[in-house]
Amino acid sequence: MKKLSIILVCLIGFFQMVHAATKAEADKAYQENRFEQAIKLYEEILATEGESADIYYNLGNSYYKNKDIAKAVLNYERALLLNPGDADIRFNLDMARNKTTDQITPAHEIFIMTWINALVNLMSESAWASVGIVLFILFLIGAVFYIFGNRIFVKKIGFVGGVICLALSICANICASRQKGELIDRIGAIIMEPTVSIKSTPNESGTDLFVLHEGTKVFIEDNSMKEWKEVRLEDGNKGWVKTKSIELI
Known part of the structure; x- marks a missing residue:
C-alpha cells in the first residue's frame, strides 16, 4: 500500500x-x-x-x-x-x-534624494550584491599589493585602489540592501476597481476626500486593519480605501 x-x-x-x-x-x-x-x-x-x-x-x-x-x-x-x-x-x-484616468504629479523631493534613488534603481538587488562581492575581492587584491609590494608605486596603487574598491563595495551593498528591503516590505499597490472613493476615516460613513480610478498607484501607510488601508498618493495626499479595492505590487 x-x-x-x-x-x-x-x-x-x-x-x-x-x-x-x-x-x-x-x-x-x-x-x-x-x-x-x-x-x-x-x-x-x-x-x-x-x-x-x-x-x-x-x-x-x-x-x-x-x-x-x-x-x-x-x-x-x-x-x-x-x-x-x-x-x-x-x-x-x-x-x-498614460492611459489611466488619474495623472498624479509626484511631490518634489530634494535633488540629492532623486540622485540616490536613481542610483539604487540602476540594478536589481542580486546585481548590486554581485558588484559588491567583486569590488570586495578587488579590495583584497589591493591590500595584498599594499602589504607585499616591493616597490613604493605598487604599494600606493594597492592602497588607493583598495580604498576606492572598499568604498564602492560598501555603496553597492547599501544599494542591494535597499532593493532587498523594497522586495520584502512591499508598500506599493494599484487601484483595481473602476472608481474608488478615498475616505477620511476607515469606514463607509467617512467623508469622501477624493476619487481614484483603476490603474493608479498608491502607497500603503497603515496596514494594521484587515478591511481598510490608509494610502498615500505620489503627490502626498492620504486617505482610507477598502482592501478589496487595491492589489499589492
Whole structure:
C-alpha cells in the first residue's frame, strides 16, 4: 500500500510536469494575438515557478494588449520591482500609466534624494550584491599589493585602489540592501476597481476626500486593519480605501 502511494505521487508529479505551461507556449499565444490564453499561461508559470521579471513583463504586455490597463500597470510594476534597471519595463509602464484616468504629479523631493534613488534603481538587488562581492575581492587584491609590494608605486596603487574598491563595495551593498528591503516590505499597490472613493476615516460613513480610478498607484501607510488601508498618493495626499479595492505590487 505504501509503495502504491509513492507510485501515485510520482505519477501525479510527472503529469503536472508534462502539462505545466511553458514560456514558449505563452510567448506563441501572445505572438498569435491570443492574449487571454497568453495571460492564463503566464499566470500558470508564475504560480508554479515563482516570481520572474520577464514573465511579469510579458504578462503586463498581454494585459495591455487585452485592454486591461490596471492589471497591465500592476504587472509592469512587479517586473520593475524585480528588475528596476530595465528600460523596456519602465517605458511600457509609463505608456500604460498614460492611459489611466488619474495623472498624479509626484511631490518634489530634494535633488540629492532623486540622485540616490536613481542610483539604487540602476540594478536589481542580486546585481548590486554581485558588484559588491567583486569590488570586495578587488579590495583584497589591493591590500595584498599594499602589504607585499616591493616597490613604493605598487604599494600606493594597492592602497588607493583598495580604498576606492572598499568604498564602492560598501555603496553597492547599501544599494542591494535597499532593493532587498523594497522586495520584502512591499508598500506599493494599484487601484483595481473602476472608481474608488478615498475616505477620511476607515469606514463607509467617512467623508469622501477624493476619487481614484483603476490603474493608479498608491502607497500603503497603515496596514494594521484587515478591511481598510490608509494610502498615500505620489503627490502626498492620504486617505482610507477598502482592501478589496487595491492589489499589492
